Amino acid sequence: MNEYFDGFSFVDRIASIEEGVRIRGSYHIPSTIDSFPPMLVAEAIGQLAAWAAMNVVNFERRPVGGIVGSIDFLAPVRPGRTLELSAELQSVDAEAVVYDGTAHVDGIPVIRIQHCLGPMVPAGDFDDPNMLRNRFAILSGAGVAPGAFGGLPPLSFERIDGETGQRARAAFRVPASAAFFAAHFPRRPVFPGTLLLHINLELGALFAAEIPTPQNGFEWTVRTALDVKLREFIPPGETVELQVHLKKRLTDSAILAAENRVAKRVVGSGQLRLVPEARS
Amino acid sequence: MSETSITKEELDAVYPKVAETMADALGCEVRRVKLDASLIDDLGMESIDFLDVVFRLERGFKVKIPRGKIVEEARGDLSESEFEQRGVVSDAGLERLRSFLSEVPPERFKTPVKAADVPRLFTVETFCKIVIRQQRIAAATSGSPIA
Numbered sequence: 001m002n003e004y005f006d007g008f009s010f011v012d013r014i015a016s017i018e019e020g021v022r023i024r025g026s027y028h029i030p031s032t033i034d035s036f037p038p039m040l041v042a043e044a045i046g047q048l049a050a051w052a053a054m055n056v057v058n059f060e061r062r063p064v065g066g067i068v069g070s071i072d073f074l075a076p077v078r079p080g081r082t083l084e085l086s087a088e089l090q091s092v093d094a095e096a097v098v099y100d101g102t103a104h105v106d107g108i109p110v111i112r113i114q115h116c117l118g119p120m121v122p123a124g125d126f127d128d129p130n131m132l133r134n135r136f137a138i139l140s141g142a143g144v145a146p147g148a149f150g151g152l153p154p155l156s157f158e159r160i161d162g163e164t165g166q167r168a169r170a171a172f173r174v175p176a177s178a179a180f181f182a183a184h185f186p187r188r189p190v191f192p193g194t195l196l197l198h199i200n201l202e203l204g205a206l207f208a209a210e211i212p213t214p215q216n217g218f219e220w221t222v223r224t225a226l227d228v229k230l231r232e233f234i235p236p237g238e239t240v241e242l243q244v245h246l247k248k249r250l251t252d253s254a255i256l257a258a259e260n261r262v263a264k265r266v267v268g269s270g271q272l273r274l275v276p277e278a279r280s
Numbered sequence: 281m282s283e284t285s286i287t288k289e290e291l292d293a294v295y296p297k298v299a300e301t302m303a304d305a306l307g308c309e310v311r312r313v314k315l316d317a318s319l320i321d322d323l324g325m326e327s328i329d330f331l332d333v334v335f336r337l338e339r340g341f342k343v344k345i346p347r348g349k350i351v352e353e354a355r356g357d358l359s360e361s362e363f364e365q366r367g368v369v370s371d372a373g374l375e376r377l378r379s380f381l382s383e384v385p386p387e388r389f390k391t392p393v394k395a396a397d398v399p400r401l402f403t404v405e406t407f408c409k410i411v412i413r414q415q416r417i418a419a420a421t422s423g424s425p426i427a
Contacts, residue, residue, distance in 0.1 A: 067328065067332050098335060117335050231326060269307065
């Protein structure tokens with residue numbers, strides 16, 4: 001049964017749960033993978049909150065990616081470390097779950113998510129509800145053995161055009177097949193919203209290098225993702241147009257606005273807050 | 281407590297913040313969020329935007345808005361079968377809707393009205409009124425005057 005979840009599951013164990021209020025758990029990042037992007041840490045927090053939300057509605061509905069008020073990237077995370085995850089649920093019902101969450105490593109916060117809203121959809125359209133119930137029971141007990149995740153496949157985009165330091169446009173082709181589609185989701189594979197945000201962060205970081213910094217020896221670093229909104233499910237093989245532009249630049253921060261389109265329809269949007277940091 | 285008892289002063293008190301909240305959620309200019317603007321036809325709101333707006337209004341006004349029950353509230357005391365038949369709003373349902381959505385110009389009620397299209401009638405003022413009703417409920421529950 002574990003293979004069902006192996007490709008994209010980032011909770012090994014649920015340590016405690018107060019129904020509909022809060023949940024705590026953990027995930028050990030396999031030391032065998034090359035990297036574990038920050039957005040997968042955010043995904044782990046979201047998955048933990050999803051278990052809490054699904055439990056409230058007896059796994060008849062499940063949350064999907066929707067809206068995130070802010071994601072603070074506080075510290076990098078390396079393979080081989082254990083994430084201590086927590087989520088505080090503000091509300092959960094058949095329509096949506098609203099929560100805040102954090103991930104710590106060795107007691108130090110690495111990612112903080114605030115004002116996150118996941119629309120609840122019929123679980124059976126995406127997953128086998130019984131499999132979800134069984135998995136929840138295992139996670140709430142002894143947990144699962146860590147190490148199943150084999151890393152992400154290459155996810156790259158191609159710059160199309162732009163204006164140096166002002167705007168950039170790129171094309172991203174969602175893989176037609178990938179291990180994570182088996183878990184996300186078994187009955188309806190869709191590209192994870194957190195990976196779409198990961199791609200936007202990559203483009204944002206590349207674009208940020210084109211923006212003049214307030215002082216020599218500094219570089220812009222993405223510190224926060226803001227007002228993220230996912231509007232549509234993106235199927236395997238789809239091509240997504242990524243756009244980013246400099247919205248505001250101050251001495252101590254800059255804001256990039258990002259928009260993603262499929263066939264001219266906006267499928268996702270958000271902002272990235274950059275701060276200047278001394279080059280390492 | 282009926283919607284007709286909502287005063288202009290109450291509307292004026294909440295509208296600027298509701299407009300700002302909607303503009304933030306939709307990423308549009310606040311001047312586009314006119315009181316009589318249709319949320320779907322004029323502002324292009326989709327289901328995720330409705331969730332977003334409700335979520336932000338709850339935070340901004342510190343009230344609880346029952347998600348997914350706005351249409352139910354519009355139905356009032358009518359049962360589902362009294363309100364609609366085979367997906368079309370009944371005459372009794374229309375009468376109730378015209379009263380509940382008194383801010384919506386009559387010409388927007390193009391009959392027959394499909395039950396699924398009821399949210400298409402909602403305007404910015406509709407959400408101002410929802411906030412005001414929830415503020416009243418919160419004040420009545422806490423026993424304190426409306427802030």
